[in-house]
Amino acid sequence: MKKPTGDLALIKKMNTAIVLDAIVKKAPLSRANISELTGLNKATVSSLVQDLIDANLVLEIGMGQSSGGRKPVMLIFNRTAGYAVGIDLGVNYIRGVLTDLEGGVIFEAEVALHRHALEHVLPELYRLIESLMAQSPESPYGVVGIGIGVPGIVDESGTILFAPNLKWKQVELEHLVSDRYDLPVFIDNEANAGAQGEQKYGAGRGIAHQIYVSVGIGIGTGIILNKELYKGASGFSGELGHLSIDLAGKPCSCGNLGCWELYASEHALLEMAAPLGYGSLRELIQAADQGDEAAQELFRRIGADLGVGLANVVNVFNPEVVIIGNRMSLAQRWIEDSVRDTVTKRTLSYHRKELRILFAELGEQSAVRGAAYYAIHQFFHRVKGGA
Ligand SMILES: [Zn+2]
Structure with a gap:
């Protein structure tokens, strides 16, 4: 048979993507299951499945239940066909994970950062990436890409325009890292990466409208609407840490007064x-745990100030869930009540009716898992025949 061209090739690509999607989302499936799920005829499914098996993306496993007659062979996604590297470049640490293609963590590592100069951070970053890559088992696709969450504003070309806490401006991080490893590299703000991590693997699974609030040294938010990350016109959305909550409040490095992160980070x-x-x-959590009332009161106060900003976020976006993540999620037991009380007092009743306030299920790993997801997502895009 001749190689399909033009429209036929496109249809084949689309159908392959549909079959792969079905297997990734619903496996184990038989060929007949896939035919029922997708509406593609059995001969087409069999041929596409064979292509996916040949490409090492799909595996046959044992026999499934039969409704009579021959027992069907079941198909699963080959999650170890390749691996992804996820990095969370923090202000005082770099954290990394190596994951399989379903985002499961194979290996993790972390280094402390004591200096912020680029010439100091880059070698540390490279060392960490290389130690993660060295842990990747033999596989047909090897390491498929590197995702990096950073504490700053990132443009569409993966350049960090401004990272105030690292004092970086105009760092072409995506170029630097992809040139070095000859791999696809994806850079995003850490709050966006955290939002993706929780959406795919954590507290936001299956939830369409999710606001992830990263509370660390500063405050950033990742906005997920209809299960998609909302990035704004230039990719800069989510800087809600600079929402004013005090009209004549403290001056902020951004030039504004009374920014939320000055009170609740x-x-x-x-x-x-x-x-x-x-x-x-x-230390502060430990003190609160041991009954130190001053420490407990501090957490209540931070919780209340966190709640003030959250109330604004809830009134604007009407999300199903707000997820509090990053470092402050460690203090959940000490801030949760005052966060909830404040949000209840300050939101419109219609908005809070369906609202749930959650804490990051992945703890401090939201961003690093989300970063790995970027690399995995792009890999799927490529194997499905996208750009
Ligand atoms: Zn500000």
Whole structure:
């Protein structure tokens, strides 16, 4: 038979994508199941499945249940056909994971960052990426890509325009990393990456309208509407840490006054904790756990200020869930009540009727898992015949 051309080739691509999608989402499936699910005829399904098996993307496993007659062979997605690297470049750490193609973590590593100069951070970043890649088992596709979440504003070409806490401007990170490894690289803001992580693997699974609030040194948000990340006209959406919650409040590095993150971030918490003699979030949580009322009161206050900003977010977006993530999620038990009380008091009743406030299920891994997802997502796009 001649190789299909033009429209036929396009139809084949589309059908292959449909079959692969069905297997990724609903496996184990028999060929007959796929035919029923997709409406494609059995001969077409068999031929496309064979292509996917030949491409190492689909595996046959044992025998399924039969409704009579011969037992069908079941098909699953070959999640170890390749691996992805996810990186969360923080302000004082770099965290990395190696995942399979379903996003399952195979290996993880973290290094502390003590200096922020690019010439110091880049070698650390490369070392971490290489240590993760070295853990990747033999596989048909190898490492398929690298996703990196960063604490700053990123444009569509993967350039970090501004990362205030690292004091970086105009860093072409995507170019640097993809040139070095000759692999697809995807850079996004850490709050967007965290939102993706929770949407795919964490508390936001199956939820269409989700706002992820990354509360670390600053506050960033990742907005998921209709299960898609909303990035705005230039990719800069979600800078809700700079929402004013105090009209004549403290000056912010962004030029505004009274920004939310000045009152409700980890940085704000530690500023208030210093006079009490506590220097880290973990120390403060430990003190609260041991009954220190001043520490408990501090968390209540941060929780209330977090709630004020969240109330605005809820009134604007009418989400089904708000997920509080990053470092502050570690203090869930101490901030949860005051967050909820404040949101209840300050949101419109219609908006909070269906609202759930959750904490990141992936804890501190939301962003790093989301970063790996970017690489996986692009891999699927390529094997389905996209650009
Ligand atoms: Zn600001």
